[in-house]
């Protein structure tokens with residue numbers, strides 16, 4: 001298990017008890033999202049679909065790297081990694 | 093022999109002289125050719141590719157043109173006399189290989205070597221843009237480039253207001269504003285193009301008045317229309333940069349798809365509450381392909397999951413920050429300066445006071461920018477925000 005920080009975007013904070021970031025332990029990006037889902041099911045719905053795939057309008061970055069350009073949900077985490085969730089927003 | 097003639101005779105022994113044709117050959121091999129004549133003289137024409145540096149600024153600014161004092165520097169004046177005197181000055185400040193073009197510009201012209209007419213600005217413009225002219229990275233040529241540039245902004249709201257104001261101030265020659273809204277009092281908390289007396293007016297009309305007052309040099313095309321699939325390509329054509337400052341998903345995808353199709357850079361920004369994001373999407377970038385908006389977000393969220401729309405709250409200054417980052421990227425694009433935000437997504441969290449950048453890559457399966465197959469056509473996303 002690795003200790004990582006999850007950053008919640010403003011657009012989704014209302015589904016995460018208002019939290020901007022939280023820490024949890026996980027081995028991969030996928031297990032981090034599963035742990036997040038246990039605590040905040042409504043938040044999880046907005047990030048992944050019923051099959052657990054990341055939605056087309058959300059990006060998950062581990063550090064600077066998009067997990068889509070790495071091993072997707074299998075992307076391995078290291079201690080101290082920052083996992084950032086960035087959804088599409090449209091405001092202008 | 094007069095003192096002048098004696099001095100010139102002495103300098104001719106000391107300073108190497110080259111013919112205009114030899115100077116041109118050296119120039120083609122990378123040596124810098126500097127025209128030291130006055131602005132009145134150079135305004136009529138200079139040797140093609142020559143740098144302009146008036147003799148009275150020569151020693152002060154030579155390093156902008158020839159950073160290496162060991163490099164070959166070629167000086168040209170009208171007849172080849174002032175360039176001899178100037179060459180002696182450069183030797184005195186430490187340049188080791190300074191040559192004077194014998195016969196100067198008169199001989200260059202009579203030998204029918206290539207000429208160009210240097211760009212010039214009027215007196216008012218030299219004052220207005222003086223802080224740009226002082227930057228070697230912009231200078232006279234860069235300012236001239238900006239004045240010839242054409243930028244289109246979709247949305248004259250929170251993002252478009254600061255972007256348009258600063259681009260107009262910077263002297264971007266043509267700004268096309270596309271927006272079909274009227275000014276509402278609730279806009280004024282962040283849409284700094286407008287004043288209280290503008291409420292009820294079409295935004296593009298109020299914006300044109302404000303921008304022309306700021307800089308009469310700038311041509312403003314006010315397009316009081318909603319961007320849609322029927323007008324997007326015609327409106328975008330003849331522009332070098334498109335700025336996405338709209339407030340809804342369907343228009344963002346329309347802008348992206350048209351930019352991909354036309355090969356235009358899409359300077360993207362969006363904001364929500366206390367956060368913003370910006371990037372430059374440009375699959376047709378000359379050096380290396382970079383992603384489009386759809387590579388990052390292949391599809392918009394369905395209405396029930398879309399985070400906020402036009403009615404969502406936003407901290408008034410936030411679109412100011414993001415809109416100015418868009419304006420900055422636009423100026424860099426037009427001037428060919430620095431590293432663009434292509435292949436990176438910049439995210440700003442105002443509450444945490446944190447900027448982060450994330451790498452983004454082209455999606456090899458992107459239907460729009462991967463270059464595989466035909467253009468899929470424009471999408472009809474439901475405009476659930478209006």
Ligand SMILES: [Zn+2]
Nearest residue numbers: 384387458461
């Ligand atoms: Zn793409």
